[in-house]
Amino acid sequence: xxxxxxxxxxxxxxxxxxxxxxxxxxxxxxxxxxxxxxxxxxxxxxxxxxxxxxxxxxxxxxxxxxxxxxxxxxxxxxxxxxxxxxxxxxxxxxxxxxxxxxxxxxxxxxxxxxxxxxxxxxxxxxxxxxxxxxxxxxxxxxxxxxxxxxxxxxxxxxxxxxxxxxxxxxxxxxxxxxxxxxxxxxxxxxxxxxxxxxxxxxxxxxxxxxxxxxxxxxxxxxxxxxxxxxxxxxxxxxxxxxxxxxxxxxxxxxxxxxxxxxxxxxxxxxxxxxxxxxxxxxxxxxxxxxxxxxxxxxxxxxxxxxxxxxxxxxxxxxxxxxxxxxxxxxx
Numbered sequence: 001x002x003x004x005x006x007x008x009x010x011x012x013x014x015x016x017x018x019x020x021x022x023x024x025x026x027x028x029x030x031x032x033x034x035x036x037x038x039x040x041x042x043x044x045x046x047x048x049x050x051x052x053x054x055x056x057x058x059x060x061x062x063x064x065x066x067x068x069x070x071x072x073x074x075x076x077x078x079x080x081x082x083x084x085x086x087x088x089x090x091x092x093x094x095x096x097x098x099x100x101x102x103x104x105x106x107x108x109x110x111x112x113x114x115x116x117x118x119x120x121x122x123x124x125x126x127x128x129x130x131x132x133x134x135x136x137x138x139x140x141x142x143x144x145x146x147x148x149x150x151x152x153x154x155x156x157x158x159x160x161x162x163x164x165x166x167x168x169x170x171x172x173x174x175x176x177x178x179x180x181x182x183x184x185x186x187x188x189x190x191x192x193x194x195x196x197x198x199x200x201x202x203x204x205x206x207x208x209x210x211x212x213x214x215x216x217x218x219x220x221x222x223x224x225x226x227x228x229x230x231x232x233x234x235x236x237x238x239x240x241x242x243x244x245x246x247x248x249x250x251x252x253x254x255x256x257x258x259x260x261x262x263x264x265x266x267x268x269x270x271x272x273x274x275x276x277x278x279x280x281x282x283x284x285x286x287x288x289x290x291x292x293x294x295x296x297x298x299x300x301x302x303x304x305x306x307x308x309x310x311x312x313x314x315x316x317x318x319x320x321x322x323x324x325x326x327x328x329x330x331x
Contacts, residue, residue, distance in 0.1 A: 019152055022152040028114030037102070042097065052092070079099050079100075096314065110140070110296065121295045122180040123314070162260070165303075169323075180313045188260060193256055194256075195308055197303060198254065199264055199269065200276040201269055201296060205274060212271060216268075223281055223291075234261055236268070238264055277301075278299045279301055304325075
């Protein structure tokens with residue numbers, strides 16, 4: 001190695017050490033561990049124009065029942081932007097905004113062991129732990145990867161170019177600016193990013209190499225799940241290769257999603273009868289669970305974003321990144 005390369009490597013290592021120290025400060029204690037009032041935005045879409053607020057909320061959020069919404073209204077937890085209680089019978093218009101008030105919220109614990117594998121002027125490469133949501137939603141507002149990165153890179157605001165489920169570990173590509181984010185996102189949208197995952201599954205596999213091209217529903221169902229929808233689903237294809245059989249009869253697979261549908265790998269394996277070990281939604285026997293985000297200490301979801309190949313947005317050269325193997329992929 002020439003001296004210039006040695007200096008560059010040492011400089012990068014020093015920068016990553018400083019970044020990891022900033023991450024440790026951001027998660028010690030976890031930012032969502034202190035009780036706080038939270039107001040979740042409720043933005044009225046066009047197809048809810050002219051409905052009552054109750055009817056609009058029922059359409060907007062399918063997993064909350066009418067009786068649950070009415071209970072929230074009775075507690076004065078559906079409010080205006082001025083934080084004034086509103087009635088369920090109020091007629092709403094497209095573009096209006098309301099809020100769902102959650103008092104004295106303490107967020108569930110997450111795994112804050114975020115590792116930065118690489119950074120440069122355009123790109124940050126993260127090895128995301130689990131459980132850790134990417135963005136605010138549901139019960140999570142501050143205990144998210146986005147909030148942790150915002151704290152570690154302040155005053156910059158990093159922009160993840162794609163997303164992993166809260167329970168999935170591995171590589172996340174994050175842009176340093178909106179402009180670089182757009183360049184990365186276009187590569188993902190056009191299928192020019194090669195993604196390789198590891199999955200540990202149960203069941204008797206049909207061959208060492210197989211695939212699934214069943215279309216996947218565009219809209220979420222029970223517990224925000226997706227399913228195979230042969231009539232109206234979005235085109236999807238995932239290719240699988242068996243890497244190893246473990247003593248307990250489970251198998252380690254390499255999964256290559258050639259499209260980018262929500263929950264694609266998990267849905268395809270579940271549809272084929274080989275659910276991913278530790279999956280709390282797509283259960284054996286084609287059953288659906290209700291747990292969306294695992295608790296710290298639960299058996300892990302055995303799905304890991306192992307490798308990505310793309311065109312670097314700064315120098316336009318091909319580049320590849322690899323994540324360390326999770327324990328469940330080794331033994």
